[in-house]
Amino acid sequence: MDAAGKRVGAVRMRDVALMAQVSTMTVSRALMHPAKVSPDVRARVAEAVSAVGYVANKVAGSLSSSRSKVIGLVVPSIENSLFASTIQGISDVLRRHDHQLMIADSGYSPEAEEAAIRAFLEQRVAGLILHDTTHTAEAVTMIHRSGVPVVENGTLTASPLDMVVSYSNHDAAKAMTLHLARLGYRRIGFVSLPLATNERSRDRRAGYRAAIAEVGLPEDPRLVLEMPPGLASGAEALLRLMEGGGEPDAIFFAGDVLAMGAILECLRRGWPVPGKVAIAAFDNFDLLGHLVPPVTTLRLPRLEIGRRSAEVLLDRIQGRAAGAVSVDLRFEIIHRGST
Amino acid sequence: MDAAGKRVGAVRMRDVALMAQVSTMTVSRALMHPAKVSPDVRARVAEAVSAVGYVANKVAGSLSSSRSKVIGLVVPSIENSLFASTIQGISDVLRRHDHQLMIADSGYSPEAEEAAIRAFLEQRVAGLILHDTTHTAEAVTMIHRSGVPVVENGTLTASPLDMVVSYSNHDAAKAMTLHLARLGYRRIGFVSLPLATNERSRDRRAGYRAAIAEVGLPEDPRLVLEMPPGLASGAEALLRLMEGGGEPDAIFFAGDVLAMGAILECLRRGWPVPGKVAIAAFDNFDLLGHLVPPVTTLRLPRLEIGRRSAEVLLDRIQGRAAGAVSVDLRFEIIHRGST
């Protein structure tokens, strides 16, 4: 590197070509389409590559070919372990197909998401995966103008940008609520994460309400709460519902950390679960199954969402498929001791 | 896009230049160094940019300038929530400095790490952050030859590639063991994660042994165990140590999930903690503080490691610093009810 931080003296394809006594074009072919080159030349190139320590320059390659093998992913938060399995699934598939992953987090803000999308488009990514389903108008135009394929995977949204891979938050929440009703609970509380910026939360609450209506239970506002995320928040929600006059016999937490916080609060207070109140959670956070009692929850296909998202994206990029795609992955109720 | 997946018809800088009636060089300047251009031209360019919907092409830019704003990160596993805070820290700092983050995971394999490093170098990243501190010989040569700055952050290794930002796994494990000894425990068990591919695990066990030796306790092989990661694994380790004849009065789990699994097993069996056995953990997994009893553990500067790693890397890239850097971040013992 020189003083300005510019790298100098890297080995170029030209050096490989000189050593192998062929043109750069032939080196390029030997590396990209080995079948199009004679075995003899192929061997000479391979030898030259390792002799000079050539590391391909994909920047030049992408510029020249207008193709790239980088996928951009925007999640609301990297730290939130919820997204970790999905990212892992994406990463697994991309690695198998020799693609790279760029990640940005939006901190749940559409404006930050827009900035991340712009940065990705500037890098000329081959595709985008967005967890959120609400975007700024500017982000939407940029994406459409760029022609880059996109997968959204937060929820099965009704009006996708392009492709969707997810499960129905609405149906999942409804299914769990119906499950509780079937078990005989009649005053089912519901705690959701913030609704304003989060279509997923809204879907879940709508699902809960649909279930309540379906089984003919009265809708009691004292049974419904909206809370910020976090363990402490879950504990607080529990106490507020229990002391809020709604007298819940079961509480459905539409967020695994919230449920976790609530059940730990029960443990601390010595409240029997489900003796005093039943508790159900929304996500398959590993620990929920190991608590005392183990917590009834929904198994959501987090890893699978990542895998399938990457797959449909690659299918489109590589021309194996075209047009709208909407993959509805299944969830599953895991009935355990807490309800 | 045409049939081959090649994007067509994107807006180029040249289109902006035509509309603003200046040369492309001036557009480039107006965008990169606004101060070097008259206010009049600056305004015309800005207007033209939004009129034609120009999205800069950083691929061409990097090729031309031999500079890039992409940082490559390799972690052993994306899914493991341990790394999530570190990644978040990196991401935060990079975003503030207008850089992008590429992530790959090695699945704890040095060969996979090498492949990821090669892919990053092919993308001509401006810097690398590696969690692991053991690398293949090939990876080491590639990195040195490329001249790309590197930060390692798994542990304060004695022979870094370049820069290190971490805490001392050895000292942390030693400190916790001494803490237990000071509390009066005399038969202190130790459970570690796999040692073979993991310098961090080895450091931790060495720290444990150093402490045992320092306070003059006997080294009993029945008190030391190596286990694969996971909740179930922690529970099994607990049982094996308790029934292995070593009669531990305290167990130090060098992995938070292991400790979690053990404490939940105690809960299930109704074993009082620390009445039957005291339990200490190695990491500041949020939940540990909310369990009954809350678990004594080490607060490790995970987020800070990410932040500082990104900072020292950017300092080097942007020429604000040169030469070796070794940042030793502090850990802290959090004494709670479980010991």
Next chain:
DNA sequence: GCTACTGCTGATATCGGTAACCCAAACCCC
């Protein structure tokens, strides 16, 4: 023996920017 085709390789022109250099006008100080 001549055309047609296939298989392999090279020359040349980009891809879309930025670096380096250059020049004209404006400004400056005695």
Next chain:
DNA sequence: GGGGTTTGGGTTACCGATATCAGCAGTAGC
């Protein structure tokens, strides 16, 4: 008011690959 400096902007030559097309040998077909 002239030499020196600054300011703003254009010209040209790349950065390091790949697409395209042309060339040329071998060879198959008739």
